[in-house]
Amino acid sequence: MRVSLTVNGEPRKTDVWGGESLMYALRERLDLPGSKNACEQGECGSCSVLLDGVLVCSCLVLAAQADGHAVTTVEGLASDDGLHRVQEAFVAAGAVQCGFCTPGLVVATVDLLERSPAPTDDEIREALSGNLCRCTGYQKIFDAVRLAAGTVA
Amino acid sequence: MSATETRPRLGRIGESVRRSDGTPKVRGEFAYASDLHAADMLWGHTLRSPHAHARIVEIDLSQAVGMPGVHAVLTHEDVPGRKTYGLEFSDQPVLAIDRVRYFGEPVAVVAAEHPEQARRAAESIRVTYELLEPVADSERATEMEPLHPDRPTMGHGYRDDPRPNVVRHMVIRHGDPDTTGDVTVEGVYEVGSQDQAFLGPESGLAVPDGEGGVDIYVATQWLHVDRDQVAPCLGLPPEQVRVHLAGVGGAFGGREDLSMQIHGALLALHTNRPVKFVYNREESFTGHVHRHPAKIWCEHRATRDGRVVCVRMRILLDGGAYASSSTAVTSNAASFALGPYRVDNALIESTSVYTNNPPCGAMRGFGAVQTCFASEAQMDKLAAALAIDPVELRLLNALAPGDHLPTGQFVDGALPVAEVIRRTAALVPPAPEELPRDPIRLPGGAGNTTRGEGVRRGVGFAVGFKNICYSEGFDDSCAARVQLHADGSATIHCAATEVGQGVTDVILQVARTELGTDEIALAPHTTASVGSAGSASASRLTWMVSGAVRDACRAALEERERRGGGEVDVERVHHHRPTTPLDPETGQITGERAHVALAVAAMRAVVEVDVDLGLTRVVWVGTAQDVGKAINPQAVHGQIEGGTAQGLGLALMEEIQTRDGRIGNASFTDYLIPTALDMPPVAVDLVEDPEPDSPYGAKGVGEPPAIVSVAAIAAAVRDATGKELARVPIRADDICL
Numbered sequence: 099m100r101v102s103l104t105v106n107g108e109p110r111k112t113d114v115w116g117g118e119s120l121m122y123a124l125r126e127r128l129d130l131p132g133s134k135n136a137c138e139q140g141e142c143g144s145c146s147v148l149l150d151g152v153l154v155c156s157c158l159v160l161a162a163q164a165d166g167h168a169v170t171t172v173e174g175l176a177s178d179d180g181l182h183r184v185q186e187a188f189v190a191a192g193a194v195q196c197g198f199c200t201p202g203l204v205v206a207t208v209d210l211l212e213r214s215p216a217p218t219d220d221e222i223r224e225a226l227s228g229n230l231c232r233c234t235g236y237q238k239i240f241d242a243v244r245l246a247a248g249t250v251a
Numbered sequence: 252m253s254a255t256e257t258r259p260r261l262g263r264i265g266e267s268v269r270r271s272d273g274t275p276k277v278r279g280e281f282a283y284a285s286d287l288h289a290a291d292m293l294w295g296h297t298l299r300s301p302h303a304h305a306r307i308v309e310i311d312l313s314q315a316v317g318m319p320g321v322h323a324v325l326t327h328e329d330v331p332g333r334k335t336y337g338l339e340f341s342d343q344p345v346l347a348i349d350r351v352r353y354f355g356e357p358v359a360v361v362a363a364e365h366p367e368q369a370r371r372a373a374e375s376i377r378v379t380y381e382l383l384e385p386v387a388d389s390e391r392a393t394e395m396e397p398l399h400p401d402r403p404t405m406g407h408g409y410r411d412d413p414r415p416n417v418v419r420h421m422v423i424r425h426g427d428p429d430t431t432g433d434v435t436v437e438g439v440y441e442v443g444s445q446d447q448a449f450l451g452p453e454s455g456l457a458v459p460d461g462e463g464g465v466d467i468y469v470a471t472q473w474l475h476v477d478r479d480q481v482a483p484c485l486g487l488p489p490e491q492v493r494v495h496l497a498g499v500g501g502a503f504g505g506r507e508d509l510s511m512q513i514h515g516a517l518l519a520l521h522t523n524r525p526v527k528f529v530y531n532r533e534e535s536f537t538g539h540v541h542r543h544p545a546k547i548w549c550e551h552r553a554t555r556d557g558r559v560v561c562v563r564m565r566i567l568l569d570g571g572a573y574a575s576s577s578t579a580v581t582s583n584a585a586s587f588a589l590g591p592y593r594v595d596n597a598l599i600e601s602t603s604v605y606t607n608n609p610p611c612g613a614m615r616g617f618g619a620v621q622t623c624f625a626s627e628a629q630m631d632k633l634a635a636a637l638a639i640d641p642v643e644l645r646l647l648n649a650l651a652p653g654d655h656l657p658t659g660q661f662v663d664g665a666l667p668v669a670e671v672i673r674r675t676a677a678l679v680p681p682a683p684e685e686l687p688r689d690p691i692r693l694p695g696g697a698g699n700t701t702r703g704e705g706v707r708r709g710v711g712f713a714v715g716f717k718n719i720c721y722s723e724g725f726d727d728s729c730a731a732r733v734q735l736h737a738d739g740s741a742t743i744h745c746a747a748t749e750v751g752q753g754v755t756d757v758i759l760q761v762a763r764t765e766l767g768t769d770e771i772a773l774a775p776h777t778t779a780s781v782g783s784a785g786s787a788s789a790s791r792l793t794w795m796v797s798g799a800v801r802d803a804c805r806a807a808l809e810e811r812e813r814r815g816g817g818e819v820d821v822e823r824v825h826h827h828r829p830t831t832p833l834d835p836e837t838g839q840i841t842g843e844r845a846h847v848a849l850a851v852a853a854m855r856a857v858v859e860v861d862v863d864l865g866l867t868r869v870v871w872v873g874t875a876q877d878v879g880k881a882i883n884p885q886a887v888h889g890q891i892e893g894g895t896a897q898g899l900g901l902a903l904m905e906e907i908q909t910r911d912g913r914i915g916n917a918s919f920t921d922y923l924i925p926t927a928l929d930m931p932p933v934a935v936d937l938v939e940d941p942e943p944d945s946p947y948g949a950k951g952v953g954e955p956p957a958i959v960s961v962a963a964i965a966a967a968v969r970d971a972t973g974k975e976l977a978r979v980p981i982r983a984d985d986i987c988l
Contacts, residue, residue, distance in 0.1 A: 117367065131286035132279020136450040136500070137532040141919035144450060172279035181277065189273035192885040195893065196751025197276030198450040198500030204277055220691050226927040230919065232450050232501050233751050235892030236930045238885075 101165040105130065106174025114161040121145045123161035124171060132172040132201045136230070143229030146202035146209075147171045153209040172201035175208060184208050187246035188239070195233035203229045207243050216249050263764040264947055267885035268756050271773075272749070283498035284454035284470035289525035292456070293322055293362040295511065295518050296369035297528075298376050299537060300351035300358055303387070303607040303912025304398075305380035307349055310359065315372040320364035322522045324372065329517065332486030338476070338508060338612070342403040343573040345484050345513050350383070352398055352572035353609055354913045355537025362518040362526050385607035385912040389569035390546065392416040392604035399605060404574060410835040418570045418603040419578040423585050423838030425657040428598035430561040432552030436632040440549065440625035441978040442961075443906035444569070445542035445897075447614055448924050451500015453530040453538045457515030459523050464491030465516045470499040472506040473786030474746050474778045484513050485520065492516070496776035502750035503897070504613030505539040507788055508575050536917035540575045540612030541907055543568040543603065545584070545621035551629045557639045557647045561596040562629075564588050566622060568603040568611070575612030577603040582723060584618030585838065589657055590626040591668045591716040591851050592648040597657045599838070607912040613788055615897060615957040619717040624979060627713040627962035631969070641712050641966075642676050645853075650716075656846075659839040664848045665940040665948075671875040672714060675853035678873030678934045683708055694859055694866035696928055705863035708870075709971025711856045715959035719942075719951050720791040720847040724832045729795035730782030732822035733762070733807040740770035741807075744822075747784035747796045748776060752953060753886040754792050760882060761797050761946075765804035782824060790850065790951025793882060797946040798825035828944055848942050852876035852955035854895075854963035857931075860971040865983030867903055867968055872960065873934040879942040879950035891956045892933045896925045898960025902968075904929075906980050 102111045105128060112127045121138070124130045124147070133156050134144035140158040147156045148170040156169075175182040181189070184207045194200050203226060210217055210225040217225065222243045223236075231239060244250045262268030275281040315324045327334055327346040334348060335341045347358045359376050363369035386395045397415035404418050405411055412420040455469030464487060471477050474494045482492040499506065511528035518526040530538045545568050552561040566584050570577035585601035614620075634641040649668040655661055684692065686703035693701055721727045732744035743762050749755045755773060762771045774780060785795055803823040811819045831842030854874040860867045872895055881887045904923045908915045916922045941948025961979055969976050972986050 115365070115367065125286070126288075130279075131282075134283070134450070134500075135285055135529065135531075136452065137919045139532065139918060139920065142450060172277075176278055181274065185274075185277035188277045189269055192267070192270070192889050194270055194273045194276050195753070195889055196449070196451065196499060196501040197272070197281055198283060198751075200276050201279040220689060223927045224691060224697065228926075230450065230924060230926060232448055232503070232897070232924060233893045234889055235894075235896035235925075235933065236927045237892045237933055238889055239927070 099162060101161055103164045103166065104168040106170060116162060118161045119157050120159040120161050120164045121156035124156060130171050130173050134198050134201055136198060143206060144199050144202040146205040148205065148209065153206060172205055175204065182208065184246045187242040191238050191242035191245050193234060193238040193242035199229060199231040203239060207246065211247055216247050261763055261769040262760055264760050264882050268760060268883055270753060271755055271759060281498050283451050283500050284468065285452060285529045287456040287468055287497055287527060289456060289458055292525040292527050293364060293522060294366040294369045295515055295526045295528040296361045296366065296373045297357045297514060298359040298373040300347065300354060300356040302351060302380055302382060303354045304383040304385040305351050306383060307347060307351065308379040308381050311377040314375045315361060318368065318372045318375060320368035321361060321372045323362045323518050324359060325517055325521060326359045330484055333483040336480040336484055336509060336513065337574055338576050339578055340403040340574045342399055352607055360514045360518055362522050386416065387607060387911050389567055389604050389606055392606050398572065408832060408835065409578060416605040418574050418605055419581040420602045421581060421585055421838055423597065423599040423657050426596035428561060428563060428596055430596040432560045433555040434633065434636045435550060435552045436629055436636055437550050438629055438632060438977055440547045440628060442545040442621040442624055443980055444544040444611065445614060445901045445905050446536060446907055446922060447503040447505030447539065449501030449503055449505060452532060452535045453510035454528060455497060455511045455515055456525055456527045457519035458525040459519045465519055466493045466495060467512055467516055468495045468497040469512055470497050470506060472502050472748050472750060472788055474748065474776065475783035476786065477509060477512055478778050480509055481512050481516060485516055493777065493779045496748055499748065499750040502787060503615045504788060507613045507786060508540050510538050532919060533917045536914055537609065540610045542614035543570065543580055543611040543621065547622060547625040549625050549629050551633055553633050553637065557637055557644050559592055559594050559648050562589050562594050563598045566601040569606050569608055570603040571606055571608045571610035573610045575610055577611065580618040582833065584622045586658055586846065587619040587717050588622040588626060590623065591650045591714055593650050593654045594657065599657065608909055609907060609914060615894065616954050619715065619958050620961055623715040623958045624962045624965060627966065628977065631966055642672060645714055646672055658833055658845055660844045660846060664944060665879065665942045666849050666851060667877050667938055667940045668851050671851050671853040671877055671938050674875035674936045674938060675855055675873060678855060678936060680855065680857045680871045680873060694861040694868040695864065700864055700866065701861050705861050706859050707862055707971045709858050709860060709967040711963045711966025711970055713959050713962035713966055714851065714853045715955060715962060716849055716851040717954055717958060718846040719850050720794060720827050721789050722830055722846045724830055726826060726829050727785040728824045728826045729784045729799040730822060730824045731799035731803040732781045733803040735807050735811055735819040737818055739768060741766055742772045742774055743800060744774040744781040745784055745796060745800065746776050746778060746781050747792055748787045750787045752787065752890065753883060754787065754796055756886065757793050757882050758796055758800050761800040762804055765801055781822060790954045793949050793951050794945050795825055797949055799823060801946050848944065848950065850877050850950045850955050852959045854959045856963040856967040858964065858967040858971055860968055860986060862972055863987060865986035869899055869931045869964060871931050874956060875936040875938050876952065876955055877938045877940060877950065878952050879945055880939055880948035881937050882947065882949050887937060887952050888935050890952045891935050894953060894956030895933055895960045896930050898957045899929065899964055900925050902961045902964040902979050902981065904980055
């Protein structure tokens with residue numbers, strides 16, 4: 099079937115098989131592999147995207163469900179001027195190791211700071227608890243969120 | 252003023268540097284193995300055994316081969332070369348031949364146009380199995396029918412054991428093991444099987460070169476040893492198999508063994524099309540080896556004034572269906588079983604066995620995790636029996652340079668055991684938080700299971716150590732090649748695998764330091780242009796890569812000086828000082844050393860436990876670690892925090908559950924790893940005591956935190972509950988029932 103959606107501000111069309119997830123369509127059909135395939139069952143958050151501004155696991159959304167909707171992926175965050183401040187903070191704080199969880203965490207952090215510009219530590223931990231990271235032990239990720247929020251003590 | 256002139260100088264050794272792959276990773280542009288794409292690419296899928304132990308009576312491919320989009324369906328009959336492979340023994344079939352020995356063992360592979368077509372075709376293959384009794388209990392393995400009747404592990408210089416299903420059996424006899432003390436404590440400890448749970452699933456792309464050879468782009472830990480295992484199975488000379496590093500989404504030991512490499516290459520050569528494999532999470536749980544489940548029997552004897560005079564330990568490791576690196580894990584578990592303490596008399600018996608459980612091999616800590624958990628619990632028992640403060644008891648017995656290991660090896664490098672203990676003890680935990688408080692900061696968290704009633708605080712302390720670099724005569728090396736260009740820039744070639752640990756930055760920092768320039772490019776990591784770097788494991792790569800890049804840079808500068816300028820291209824291979832095997836009968840060194848160097852860490856953990864519900868929250872962790880020299884301090888902190896999280900996972904939640912060898916929790920829904928809500932703040936103190944033999948004095952840093960944190964957190968839960976808790980992960984019902 100044919101689906102039409104807006105991805106990172108651009109109208110896109112692609113043919114999909116009905117069983118394909120939005121994650122698969124982004125990665126394999128729209129050449130946007132930034133959303134990552136770590137569990138494909140909505141547990142790890144690595145494939146997080148914003149669907150009409152709402153944070154979702156793109157592995158749990160069918161590509162067909164995204165027809166007519168707007169999707170923002172990690173690839174849509176940086177501008178011509180450079181990295182998004184959340185992306186910059188993740189690199190500066192050392193929050194990236196293998197980086198497989200990073201796109202999902204960056205998208206989730208953008209969403210968090212949109213809702214809560216100066217989150218408390220508890221808010222940060224709760225907001226990111228749906229994004230698994232196996233490398234960092236999360237400490238530098240928390241540092242990155244505080245850095246992006248401008249709340250570094 | 253040009254941009255080049257205003258750019259800040261890039262990091263040298265000892266400076267925290269911004270990851271060179273950080274920007275592409277945060278932009279989502281870093282190419283992981285699962286992101287690869289080639290024109291005309293097919294998708295591979297693996298049919299796996301649903302049984303832990305069965306004879307294969309028949310494999311019927313007739314339906315699968317005719318399905319839409321399917322280009323190849325292959326079994327063991329299609330393996331043109333050697334039918335088996337393995338890191339130490341070639342005991343694992345590329346595709347099952349006449350029987351399957353573990354749940355998830357590959358039986359057939361399919362290539363199709365769409366991954367769903369490949370999956371459905373694999374599902375349509377009819378395999379007739381005759382079920383066999385699984386060897387599921389490691390304690391009974393030596394009484395059961397042999398799983399490998401041809402005994403691939405015999406005659407390799409280890410102690411030949413006549414019992415069936417023994418992978419390796421060894422004994423370390425040190426001093427007089429019959430020495431008695433004033434106080435004796437005993438314990439039997441168990442460690443569950445942990446999964447590496449790297450987030451990037453096993454993936455790769457195999458591309459035929461049109462001339463009978465193949466290029467494999469894969470997430471791995473050791474390019475050259477992958478090639479050396481793959482080529483014989485394909486019936487090809489090594490030069491026709493080129494293995495290239497694709498982006499690696501974490502490893503932790505789980506990518507030392509092969510996953511899709513041979514399967515992808517077989518299908519690519521068979522179809523003459525590129526073939527990509529991407530495992531899903533369930534498949535990943537069966538697609539790599541795990542941490543060995545262990546059972547450890549201990550007896551510690553001490554004098555009344557607190558000196559440990561004799562330790563007797565028996566260690567049983569469940570190696571699962573194939574050997575992988577079980578022999579080395581067996582030895583490591585034994586070598587570090589006593590902890591970093593001076594003990595003059597010991598008898599340590601360590602055995603790994605074949606079973607029909609999931610195969611086990613390398614995982615961060617490599618045998619030392621299991622024995623540290625047991626021996627540190629014993630130290631706490633001794634402290635209690637002797638009424639000596641647990642930290643004081645450890646200081647009293649702390650190993651130091653000039654002492655001997657139980658293998659007879661003289662400790663001649665840096666090993667600041669007492670220093671890490673003192674500096675950890677000096678880290679001050681936060682005062683207990685008042686009640687009432689937000690439930691997110693109570694055990695049970697957002698589940699809102701308590702307002703504080705039934706919650707008890709506990710504090711634990713532990714020390715752990717292990718070897719740095721490979722051991723027992725396996726003297727690995729690392730190659731680096733430096734090209735100096737006429738314009739003053741340089742290109743570095745090194746096959747070291749970047750698995751997320753940051754070795755790429757170590758290479759660049761060393762090259763910048765030695766060459767005195769920022770104009771350095773790093774060539775792709777590949778077997779095609781440089782010799783082996785050895786693997787990303789054994790906390791060895793920082794040391795070995797630093798040595799190789801340093802040596803090659805210095806040689807290149809000399810060569811340019813000699814020639815008076817121009818282009819220079821130099822390759823150098825770095826070796827650490829040699830080791831020799833342990834005596835197969837006594838476990839004593841046969842030369843000067845079996846291990847190259849040692850690293851130690853101490854940790855204090857604070858927990859709160861809801862003793863009514865058995866729920867634990869780790870409140871705070873403080874650790875001092877012996878790192879030699881921190882090449883990139885920010886990355887060192889990241890390794891310590893990440894290793895601590897993995898240890899927390901094993902202490903409190905992570906275990907692969909098997910029943911008759913079948914995994915019951917192969918998903919992140921059922922196999923829980925620590926989340927942002929589970930991890931406490933980690934206070935880190937780096938102890939820099941340079942290792943005399945290491946380039947720049949550096950030691951690897953990845954493993955000690957994963958070793959010591961399990962023991963420290965378990966000790967804290969014991970302190971809170973007063974229970975013995977001799978098994979990790981500690982389950983809720985271990986606490987409250």
